[in-house]
Amino acid sequence: VDLKADRLIGAFVVGTGIPMVCRRRDILRDHFDREGKDGYAYAYVYPGMNKVMQAAGRVIRTNGDKGVIELLDDRFLTKEYQELFPREWSEFYPATIGNIHKIISDFWKNVVQ
DSSP states (O other): OOOOOOGGEEEESSSOOOOOOOHHHHHEEEEEEEEOOOIIIIIIIIHHHHHHHHHHHHHHHHHTOOEEEESGGGGSSSHHHTTTTTTGGOOOOOOOOHHHHHHHHHHHHHOOO
């Protein structure tokens, strides 16, 4: 399904998309650990973040698309995850139940201007 223009103006991504722990991923993790790299990141974090990026990509498909992407997991506030954000995500706003309505309203007001 290709929802163009204003047919899809937002997405809520619940969680970091980390795959389930399994023997195959553990083998991959162990391999990268032996190579002196962060095996957990290669086996779990990067594939999970790829899923997050795919979900976000459904909202922003062309240069003219505008939309809100809500990342619903505190782990996205950590340096580890923020370093994986695309450069276009340099502006982000930590939200709570108390301020989410204002953040989204302000976003759309600025987009319309």
